[in-house]
């Protein structure tokens with residue numbers, strides 16, 4: 001049976017991949033975001049603001065599942081609460097919620113607190129739910145590497161950060177599989193194929209982009225949990241296959257092609 005699925009934040013990094021996979025799977029797709037951006041043909045775009053509680057009802061109408069990819073630096077808990085209330089009124093679709101590995105071990109700061117609270121709201125929503133905690137996306141590491149490489153001679157990189165980043169396209173595929181299946185509660189964490197450090201990721205970026213910088217590891221205050229591995233997935237996690245090096249090759253080729261077009 002063809003399913004109708006709402007992707008909140010379907011124009012973001014993760015959301016775009018989710019939308020493409022759902023379209024490929026033959027689903028009817030709704031997208032909810034604050035700003036109109038290009039979406040694939042046939043996708044129904046709903047302009048709304050989850051945080052303000054605006055424009056949610058039409059987007060959740062007649063959907064069998066919601067993949068909740070919307071996020072912003074502040075207010076994710078309130079946004080999730082508003083989504084859950086509208087979804088419950090619209091017939092209680094399966095709510096699939098991406099979250100972040102290790103958030104319960106990190107020092108409490110705004111975004112992490114909001115993400116933890118959002119998880120609690122999903123768990124207590126009364127809706128059928130699935131939560132998938134994932135590690136940092138390669139896209140995010142790439143953007144940060146690019147910023148660090150702007151330092152002309154020496155780049156300060158967080159010291160001892162243990163990470164196991166993942167390709168957001170593979171996360172998108174996993175979220176779609178979960179959304180089209182039975183509610184799973186807390187699914188196994190998902191991460192990329194290898195654990196690394198921020199310093200090593202940045203060194204690989206420099207090598208792939210033929211840049212030379214002195215890499216200066218800098219101890220970040222309050223980062224002890226991250227240095228002890230809080231961002232690494234729990235045993236038994238789902239492992240994606242794309243490596244950081246493969247991602248870099250693909251992304252740099254894509255960027256070069258876009259520049260020469």
Ligand SMILES: NC(=O)c1ccc[n+]([C@@H]2O[C@H](COP(=O)([O-])OP(=O)(O)OC[C@H]3O[C@@H](n4cnc5c(N)ncnc54)[C@H](OP(=O)(O)O)[C@@H]3O)[C@@H](O)[C@H]2O)c1
Nearest residue numbers: 009011012013014033034035049050051070071136137140
């Ligand atoms: N990035 C990572 O490394 C990473 C790692 C682990 C987990 N995650 C999780 O993955 C999810 C997606 O992250 P992402 O990096 O793909 O985010 P993103 O690229 O910043 O995209 C955010 C999306 O949410 C929409 N949005 C923001 N505020 C909204 C609001 N109030 N109402 C409706 N839509 C809103 C944005 O569109 P508009 O601005 O137009 O509204 C955009 O489509 C989040 O739950 C995040 O915590 C991310």
